[in-house]
Amino acid sequence: MFICHKKSSGKDFAEHLKAGLEELGYHSFLDSKDIPKVTDGRLEWIEIRDQAIRESNTFILIITPGFDLSQELKNELKQARALSNKQFIYFRHRDLGRKIIVDLENEKVDLGRQEQVSFETKEELLRLAHGILLKLSPLRDFNKAESIKLTKVTNEKVTALNAKVECNCEMCSKPIKGQSYVELIDEKQHNFDCKDCALTYRKLKSVYGDEFQ
């Protein structure tokens, strides 16, 4: 996914969002982080950025004060809208009103007519984005794990395994009966008895790190 933001007012939000999403296994592109500092001038910078827009399937626009004054941001939005392979998610900071019209030269986009999600803090933005992305890319079948790995879109994804697994839950130790939850963490498969166990494991691991094994 491509994260579009205004540098002066949205940098903190965008960087926190990218870091959080990467930790959750979602690959995202943020120009300040993903374009090498040493590029061969502005043209190469634009080339890398444009390629990322073309290849992304989700375009996240973080609407913060003054975002519509940025020419680069308008270029990114214009380019993304011209492609038909994208879903757009508009996150609007609560300091701003809902009705926002962006002049993209060839068209005036009324963002007030688009579905917007409002946020206040960077933590809230990440929580909301995670919730939306889970809905956009629902639980996947474990048999497709290889393709998930290849796309590198997710390496920490809770997946529902329909086949019976004869093992114990890695969180509560109970024997797993019937459907289990399989979670890929650091490309390693973990089996859980239920969603509650999988979530608890992830929470504890997020706090304790590798010590929790």
Add this chain to the structure above:
Amino acid sequence: MVCGKTLAFHSYKGGTGKTTLIANVAALYANQGFNVGLLDFDLYAPSLVSYFRKKPSVFLNDVLNGESQISDVVVDISGELRLEGKFIVGFSSPRKEDVYDIEVGHNTKWQLQAVRRFLEAKQILFEKYSLDYLFLDTSPGIRYWSINTLAMADLLFLLMKDSDMDIDGTRKMINDIYDSLSRFGSKYYLILNKVPGANPDPNLPVDEKAWICELERVVGAEVVGSIPCFCDVQFNRHEFLFSINRPNHPFSIRLARLAENIKSLG
């Protein structure tokens, strides 16, 4: 299968009123007909035994040790309190040997096994007693068992008083712990307790609202309720479920408001 909600009350420092508030809110829900569980996971300084004036022979410590089943440990007190719904309470041991045992008596393998037993106990409680809500009282600060308890909960409530130490500590815990947990579905909120000079009227005056907004901004979390400091509660020798026994007391009215706000969080 866990169908109800698990709520943990936590704070950076001790003395914020966790036990009083959690016991009252839990009892209010039970009085409304919900099936409620309340577990004392303040394992380092247990207080529910004293609060409910009970002398159990088995404790949550025994569940963590694998020596008792959770259903043998919890006590149903809804009958004696004449509550509409079930109100089951699990106590932790105040014996100094048991507290010391939890603190330093075990290796990492035991600790992990105890976390597993805790999770299993939680699931059994929801299944066996058809709980709507499970309340977990925690130890203050960032400690092994307070973190484990927080990880078991869906909704986390950080209690704080209006002091710089509380504000700084709470903000730090949000950055260090709560943000990590919230990435995996936990939601966290602030509860302000023992607020000096606050209006006991349940409808907040404008200046108190402004103060809360500022605090939310500084700490980085939403305030779900504020409870003024009442001297007759604070210095009561044994405050016991004011919300049930003295429902018209301003403290109880604010507690009822807090309980409704928590319920609306889903």
